[in-house]
Amino acid sequence: MSTIQKLMEFNKQFVEQKQYEVYLTDKFPDKKLVILTCMDTRLVELLPRALNLRNGDAKIIKNAGAILTQPFGSAMRSILVAIYELGAREVLVIGHLGCGMTNLDSKGMVNKFIQRGIPDSVISTLENSGIRMDRFLRGFKCPEEGVMHSLEIIRNHPLVPKDVGVHGFVINPETGELTLISEDNRPEMAQ
Secondary structure, three states, rough: OOOOHHHHHHHHHHHOOOOOOOHHOOOOOOOOOEEEOOOOOOHHHHHHHHHOOOOOOOOEEEHHHHOOOOOOOOOHHHHHHHHHHOOOOOEEEEEEOOOOEOOHHHHHHHHOOOOOOOOOHHHHHHHHHHOHHHOOHHHHHHHHHHHHHHHHHHHHHHOOOOOOOEEEEEEOOOOOOOOEOOOOOHHHHOO
16 A cells, blocks of 8 residues: 555544544634744654644644745745744744754756756756755754854844744754743843
8 A cells, every 4th residue: 555545544534533633723713823934753742742732723834954044935935934924932943953054965856956956957947047056955054053044134134023933943853952042132022
C-alpha cells in the first residue's frame, strides 16, 4: 500500500470515528499569536507543547529556517493576514539549534538540482533572469542570526503596526528549551 493510500485509509477512519471533535475551534488564534518557525520535523509536536499551545491558540507559519527571504513574500503575507484579518497581536520568530539552514551550501544545492535532472540551462536562465541561487538558497551562520534577520524585516515592515510585538527565540529541538533572543521593547509596546 502506498503512503497516500495509507493516509487516505487513516483519514477515512478518523472522520468516521469523529476523532476531529477534540480539535474543533475557529480560525482566530485564541492567544493572539502568529509564529514563524522552521519546518523541521522535530518541531511538529514539540514546539506547541513546549509553548503550552493547543489547537486554535496560534497561527503557525513554517518554512526552511524561519527565514523571511523578502519583505513581500508569502510568509510575510501570512503574518500580515494573521494580524489584520485574524487578530494576532504578537509575532514570534522561533529558530532552532541544529537547523539545516545553518551554513547551507548553495553551490552544493545547485549541484543536487543538476544531479536530479534539472538542466544547466534552467539554472543559467534563472541566474540570467536575476534569480541569484547564492542569495535564494542563502542560510545563516547560526540560528540566532537567522532569527534576527527575520525580526528586522518584520519590525521594519511598512505594513506591520507598531503596537504589534515582534519577539525572537531559539528552541532546542531535543528538549524544547526556549532561549529568548530579542524581546520587543519598542516604546509603542508599552501602550
